[in-house]
Every structure is written in C-alpha cells, then in structure tokens.
Amino acid sequence: MSEQDPCTASTSSSPGVRRRCAVVGLGARARFFTEALAGPYADRIDLVGFCDVNAHRMSVHNGWITAEHPGREPVPAYAAEDFGLMLRRENVDLVVVCSVDRTHDDYLVQALEAGCDVVTEKPMTTDAERARRILDAQRRTGREVRVAFNYRYNPVHSAVRELIAAGEIGEVGSVHFEWLLDLRHGADYFRRWHRDKANSGGLMVHKSTHHFDLVNWWLGTRPETVYAQGGLFFYGDEAGRRRGLARPYTRAHGSPAADGDPFAVRLADSPVLSALYLDAEGEDGYHRDQNVFGPGVTIEDDMAVLVRYASGASLTYHLTAYAPWEGYRVCFNGSEGRLELLVEETTWVRPDVKAAAEGAAGPVMHGDAVGAEAGRTELLLRRFWERPREVKVASGEGGHGGGDIRMLADLFGPPAGEGADALGRAADAVDGARSLVTGLAANESFETGLPVRVRDVLDV
Ligand SMILES: NC(=O)c1ccc[n+]([C@@H]2O[C@H](COP(=O)([O-])OP(=O)(O)OC[C@H]3O[C@@H](n4cnc5c(N)ncnc54)[C@H](O)[C@@H]3O)[C@@H](O)[C@H]2O)c1
Structure with a gap:
C-alpha cells in the first residue's frame, strides 16, 4: 500500500486479516493495550505506531515491550503533529486512543477520515461539540468506533443485565446508584490533568461516563431529563485551608512540606511513576503529583444527579471522590421485585505515603481493586x-x-460470530455519546440550578 493510501478496508470482523494498529497517548492506561497487543494478540495484530506529545513516555513503553519480548524491534514513535504521517507511513488500519480526554476527538476524526477503525478510551470526548464531530465523522466514513467500556464486561454487571432482561424484577421503575472513590483513587483526579475541567469534563464526564453507560445498557434506554447539584466540598485550596489539611507546596516532588502528607504521591518512590512522569517532565512540564489542596481545581468532588429515562424509569445517582472505601451500590426497583448489587473494591485506604505511590503505580493505574484490601x-x-x-x-x-x-x-x-454478543456489550459511538450526555447535562445543571433536557445538549 502506498504512503498516500493509508488504511485498508478490513474491520475487526474480517476473519484472518492481520490488522495494523497504532496507539495514541502512551501514558499509564496505554500499557493495558500495549501489553495485550505486543503479547497475546500479537498473532492477529501488528503494533506499528506510537504517537504522543511526549517522546520520553513512548520510549518507556518501548523499553517495557522490548524487555518483555526479547528480539522485538521498538515500535516506531511519532510526535503528535505527525499523527497523519504515521497513519500513512505505517499503513495503520486500527487506532487505539488513550490520550488526555480533551484530545480524543481530534484523533478519532482524523483516524476515521483516513479510513481506520478506532478503539477509544472513555470518555469518548469531553463536550457536545466534540461528540457531534465524532458522530458526524463516524456516519460519514462508515468506519467502526468502539468505546472501551470495560465495566460492561464485568461478569457481575453482565448478570445484572441478564436478570433485568429476563424480567426477574419486572419493569424497572427506578434505579438508586451510589459510587464511592476512596481517598487514594479519588484524590488522584485532583493531582493530575483531570483537575482542570477543560481536560476531562469533570468527574461527571470523565468518571461517571462508565456509570451512566451501565444504566443505559442495563435498562436498554437513554436519558431524557437531568437535574444535578455538585460542588467542590473536600479537595481544592479553599476546603483544604478551612479544614487545616492544606500544606504549602505546589507539587510533592522535592517539597519538604509534602513530607508525611497522606494525600501526596511520591513519584520517586515508584519506578513506574518515575519513568512515565518524573523523568518525562523535561519535555512538557507536566506534574502528576500536584497538591490536591492547591489552587486551580475546577472539577467537583461531590455530585448528586436525578435522571428521567425514555423508558419512564428514574435514576438517583451520587458520586463521592473522598470516601474511606471504594465501590458502589446499585439497586433496581421493579414491578415484580428489587435487585441489589454491592461491590466493595477496597475496604479502607492506608495513610502511608509509600503505599499510596506504589498503589498508583500498580493496580490503581489499571483501575483494579487492591488485592489485600478488596471486599x-x-x-x-x-x-x-x-x-x-x-x-x-x-x-x-x-x-x-x-x-x-x-x-x-x-x-x-478472533471474531466471535453471529449472535455471540447476546448482551450487546460492544459499545459504539452512539453509546459513547449517550453515556456522555447525562454528565454534560449535569454539568450544565450545576451551573444553572435548573433541569436540563438532554436533547437540547446533544440529540443522540
Ligand atoms: N477504562 C478505564 O478504566 C481507564 C482507566 C484509566 C484511564 N483511562 C483513560 O485513558 C486515557 C489516558 O489516561 P491515563 O491515566 O493513561 O493518563 P496519562 O496522563 O497517564 O496519559 C495520557 C497520555 O496522553 C498524552 N497526551 C497529552 N496530550 C496529547 C496530545 N495532544 N496528543 C497525543 N498525546 C497526548 C500524554 O503525554 C500522556 O502520555 C484517558 O482518556 C482516561 O480516561 C481509562
């Protein structure tokens, strides 16, 4: 294939066709994909390109891959502005998007227009305008967009879907859903780029997209009206000062004031965090260890949402980012009974700083429950x-x-064949947009104090 003619016409369902995959955004989450693509899926997919604004992080990923697979050549690495060149030169036909949320739409649209299929990390994007661009590009090109909603594949979530679809509780009238992020995982959103709403859409978008997607999928419906209240209650400079939790440092590394602060992450204590972030700072000045009680936090940490769905069901939802344990409760009230799910992902959080850093370097970066503490x-x-x-x-x-x-x-x-995805777990661009729109409407409701009609935000 020529350099001007990048993408093939294969799709994920084309049996026997080797695919040529590039990953954009080589941070923590990307490792989940690069390990899989260079390992168990290497017999079906060639990992042919990396793309990021930070060359150091790409070299770290290449170091991991070549160490794990001796004899393997490093994956060609491209600067962000050379994304299009990478697609052409490496004949890419599948792109995995793992970059900062606000950048997803640009890569999705460019990749689709170049004829590639895309797997994107959640959230699909951060605002309605960007979501419209993605939906338009997908319709125009007919290429495949898959949103990586891993929670749909959790066996207990599949069981919930099966029980509801089988009519075990009759027609669902309402859902009560509470999600808790503990002091380690929850705090992490206030140390990193997520703390700026322009990057992440806030936790209503960045985090709750998972949860709103689950409700859409479990009930087989979509949101129509949203009313929400949210604010910054625990983190941020003002709350930190008021409760005496704030300490005088901007970022933890090299700051004696951060010594003994249970909210500080010590990048230097973790080989993974050092390699990915501390050693990469020279290129982009990005600090992954900012003070959670410092200035500049524009996202909420405590959010209450009330949703009415097209099916007639309602949802009461709460997200708390400063809890002593991590997990969720979700209860479905039906015309023939009630279904109750409790998941304790962690039961408590250790206060010592070393454990926090190691936790972030290991399981938390993979979004995992923490073994010894899991409930x-x-x-x-x-x-x-x-x-x-x-x-x-x-x-x-x-x-x-x-x-x-x-x-x-x-x-x-390998393609699983007709009817294999009986639960409809594969999420496309419309699912990505429908999961986003509840959070976008909630963000608007935070501002206005009024209920929001979802179709006025994004008609999807
Ligand atoms: N599904 C899940 O469970 C899950 C878990 C963690 C993260 N994620 C998602 O993965 C994505 C990455 O998160 P992360 O935790 O790895 O963050 P990260 O900060 O570790 O990595 C982000 C990467 O994007 C790169 N980047 C920034 N701007 C860019 C640009 N303009 N072009 C190309 N690359 C750019 C950064 O240099 C960095 O390497 C996010 O969208 C996040 O929501 C999903």
Missing part, C-alpha cells in the same frame, strides 16, 4: 413474596472485576 461482591434478587436469593457470580480475574480481559478478547480476539 465483597453481593448480588441479591428480592422478588415480591419470595425469600431473597443471592445470585452467585464467579468473580472475574484482573482489572475492573474481570471486565478488562474480556473486553480485550472482544476488541482484538
């Missing part, structure tokens, strides 16, 4: 006039309750 998962079916019945679901190995491994197989494995 229970309980799914209870309470049908009217019957004793409660616990539904046993084999716990999934690996990140996101086993969702990560299963999603990789669906994204990169």
Whole structure:
C-alpha cells in the first residue's frame, strides 16, 4: 500500500486479516493495550505506531515491550503533529486512543477520515461539540468506533443485565446508584490533568461516563431529563485551608512540606511513576503529583444527579471522590421485585505515603481493586413474596472485576460470530455519546440550578 493510501478496508470482523494498529497517548492506561497487543494478540495484530506529545513516555513503553519480548524491534514513535504521517507511513488500519480526554476527538476524526477503525478510551470526548464531530465523522466514513467500556464486561454487571432482561424484577421503575472513590483513587483526579475541567469534563464526564453507560445498557434506554447539584466540598485550596489539611507546596516532588502528607504521591518512590512522569517532565512540564489542596481545581468532588429515562424509569445517582472505601451500590426497583448489587473494591485506604505511590503505580493505574484490601461482591434478587436469593457470580480475574480481559478478547480476539454478543456489550459511538450526555447535562445543571433536557445538549 502506498504512503498516500493509508488504511485498508478490513474491520475487526474480517476473519484472518492481520490488522495494523497504532496507539495514541502512551501514558499509564496505554500499557493495558500495549501489553495485550505486543503479547497475546500479537498473532492477529501488528503494533506499528506510537504517537504522543511526549517522546520520553513512548520510549518507556518501548523499553517495557522490548524487555518483555526479547528480539522485538521498538515500535516506531511519532510526535503528535505527525499523527497523519504515521497513519500513512505505517499503513495503520486500527487506532487505539488513550490520550488526555480533551484530545480524543481530534484523533478519532482524523483516524476515521483516513479510513481506520478506532478503539477509544472513555470518555469518548469531553463536550457536545466534540461528540457531534465524532458522530458526524463516524456516519460519514462508515468506519467502526468502539468505546472501551470495560465495566460492561464485568461478569457481575453482565448478570445484572441478564436478570433485568429476563424480567426477574419486572419493569424497572427506578434505579438508586451510589459510587464511592476512596481517598487514594479519588484524590488522584485532583493531582493530575483531570483537575482542570477543560481536560476531562469533570468527574461527571470523565468518571461517571462508565456509570451512566451501565444504566443505559442495563435498562436498554437513554436519558431524557437531568437535574444535578455538585460542588467542590473536600479537595481544592479553599476546603483544604478551612479544614487545616492544606500544606504549602505546589507539587510533592522535592517539597519538604509534602513530607508525611497522606494525600501526596511520591513519584520517586515508584519506578513506574518515575519513568512515565518524573523523568518525562523535561519535555512538557507536566506534574502528576500536584497538591490536591492547591489552587486551580475546577472539577467537583461531590455530585448528586436525578435522571428521567425514555423508558419512564428514574435514576438517583451520587458520586463521592473522598470516601474511606471504594465501590458502589446499585439497586433496581421493579414491578415484580428489587435487585441489589454491592461491590466493595477496597475496604479502607492506608495513610502511608509509600503505599499510596506504589498503589498508583500498580493496580490503581489499571483501575483494579487492591488485592489485600478488596471486599465483597453481593448480588441479591428480592422478588415480591419470595425469600431473597443471592445470585452467585464467579468473580472475574484482573482489572475492573474481570471486565478488562474480556473486553480485550472482544476488541482484538478472533471474531466471535453471529449472535455471540447476546448482551450487546460492544459499545459504539452512539453509546459513547449517550453515556456522555447525562454528565454534560449535569454539568450544565450545576451551573444553572435548573433541569436540563438532554436533547437540547446533544440529540443522540
Ligand atoms: N477504562 C478505564 O478504566 C481507564 C482507566 C484509566 C484511564 N483511562 C483513560 O485513558 C486515557 C489516558 O489516561 P491515563 O491515566 O493513561 O493518563 P496519562 O496522563 O497517564 O496519559 C495520557 C497520555 O496522553 C498524552 N497526551 C497529552 N496530550 C496529547 C496530545 N495532544 N496528543 C497525543 N498525546 C497526548 C500524554 O503525554 C500522556 O502520555 C484517558 O482518556 C482516561 O480516561 C481509562
């Protein structure tokens, strides 16, 4: 294929066709994909390009890959402005987007227009205008967009979908959903680029896109009206000063004032964090260890949302980013009973700084539960006039309750054949947009104090 004619016409469902894949955004999350592509999926997919604004981070990923696969050549690395050149020169036909959220749309649109299929990390993008660009490009080009909603593949979430679809609780009238982020994981959003709403859309978009997607998928519906209240209650300079938690430093590295601060991450204590961020700072000045009680936080940490769906069901949802444990409760009230799910991903958080840094370098970066501290998962079916019945679901190995491994197989494995995805777990651009729009409407409602009609934000 010539340099002017980049992408082939293969799709993920073309059996026997080797694909040529590039990854854009080589930070922490990208490792999940690069390990899979250079390892178990290397027999089907060639990893042919890396693209990032930071050359050091790309070289770190190449170091990991070549160490794990001796004899393998490093993956060609391209600067962000050479994305189009990479697609052409490396004959890319599949792009995995793992960059900072606000940049996803540019790569998605360029890749689709070049004839590639795209797998994008969540959130698909950060605002309605960008979502419209992606939806238009997808429709125009007819290429495939897959949004990496790994939680759909968690076996216990699949069980919820099956129980509801089988009518075990009848018609769903309402959902009550509370999600807690603990003091380690929750705080991390206030140390990094996510703390600026322009980068992430705030936690309503960056984080809750997972949860709003689950509700859309579980109920098979879409949001129509959203009312929300949210604010910065715990993190940020003002709250930190008021509670005496603030310390006088901008970033932890090299700051004696951060010594002993349980909210500080010490990049130098973790080989992975040092390699990916500390050693890469010279190129872009990005500090991954900012003070969670410092100035410049424009996202919320405590959010309450009320949603009405097209099906008639309602949702009460709460996200808290400063909890002593991590996990969620979700309860479905139906015309024939109630379904209750409790997942404790961690039961408590250690205060010592070393553990926080190592945690961030390991499991938390992969979005995993933390082994020794992980708690229970309980799914209870309470049908009217019957004793409660616990539904046993084999716990999934690996990140996101086993969702990560299963999603990789669906994204990169052999085509599973007609009817194999009976639960409809594969999320496309419309699913990505529908999961976003609840958070976008909630952000608007935070500002105005009024309910928001979803179709006025994004008609999808
Ligand atoms: N599904 C999940 O469970 C999950 C978990 C973690 C992260 N994520 C998603 O993965 C993505 C990356 O998150 P992360 O934690 O790896 O962040 P990160 O900061 O570790 O990595 C982001 C990377 O993007 C690069 N980048 C920044 N601007 C860019 C640009 N204009 N062009 C190209 N590259 C650019 C950075 O240099 C960095 O290498 C985010 O969209 C996040 O939401 C998803």
